[in-house]
Amino acid sequence: MRLPRAALVGLACVPGLIAVLLLVVCAVRVGRTGDRPARPPVAARPAVVHPAAKPPIVPRSRWLDAESTHDQPPARYDDRVVAVFVHHTDSPNGYDCADAPRIIRYLYAGQTGARQWDDIGYNFLVDRCGTIYEGRAGGVDRPVTGAHAQGFNHRTAGVAAIGTFTAGTPVPRAMTDAIAALTAWKLGLSDVDPRATVRLVSSNNLARFAAGTSAVLPTLAGHNDGFMTSCPGAALTARLPAIRELAARLQGR
Structure with missing residues (x-):
């Protein structure tokens, strides 16, 4: 069947009309978005986290008995832990590790008695056999505000090595390995490199830095980095x- 001439002309124009229509649509879209540059696709950023395994930690209940416990206010917390301070307890070294709970209980009694602190100041204590003990109350997994580094208690954790480690004193390998494991885990919760430095603001004029001073300290520091002392x-x-x-290797760095 032969189509009329007018129909053939109309069909021949269809491709052209479609092309014109597409050009109009594109022009409209460009006009609507021309004042906004196209945003490049946002690449997903993987979380840079270096966790370390949590070492075994003996709870407070193993060294603090009901007779020694005193009333104390609720624990205080910071948002995270970005530094660890290492201390020594300035007590005898020749103890049997089975006596560590008794020694910690003695330290607790001194700090909450004569010094009138609300709790033991250290967040953790480590004996010469490498056993880690929970110190200050509040939960080992949480950023508990300690009372161990005058001026720099916020956003830090205090770890006390049980003993006295002046010049020439042997430091047990089990003790230093335990401190490294504890530091790797605790700083790993905030993805902090134990070999790095951190800026902390002093809160006390009795510290090595006056109150309000911004100090750059090691993320794994000795007590003497922030306070005028020979400790640890x-x-x-x-x-x-x-x-x-x-500690950095234990975080996989």
Whole structure:
């Protein structure tokens, strides 16, 4: 069947009309978006986290008995832990590790008695056999505000090595390994490198830095980094670089 001439002309124009229509649509869209540059696709950023395994931690209930416990206010918390301070307890070294709970209970009694602190100041304590004990109340997994580094208690954790580690005193390998494991885990919760530095603001004029001073300190520091003291002793201070390196390896860095 032969189509009329007018129909053939109309069909021949259809492709052209479609092309014109597409050009109009594109022009409209460009006009609507021309004042906004096209945004490049946002690449997903994987979380840069270096967790470390949580080491075994003996709870407070193993060293603090009902007779020694006193009334104390609720624990206080920071948003996270960005530094760890290492201390020594300035107590005898020749103890049996089975006596560590008794020693911690004695330290607790002194700090909450004569010093009138609300709790033991250290967040953790480590004996010469490498056993880690929970110190200050509030939960080992949480950023509990301690009372261990005058001026720099906020956003830090205090770890006390049970003993006295002045120059020439042997520092047990089990103790330093435990401090490294604890540091790796605790700083890993905030993805903090144990070999790095952090800026902290002093809150006390009795610290090495006046209140309000912004100080750059190691993320794994000795007590003497923030306070005028010989703590944690020259022997343990000398081991801190190796402890930092081991803690970083435990985080997979």
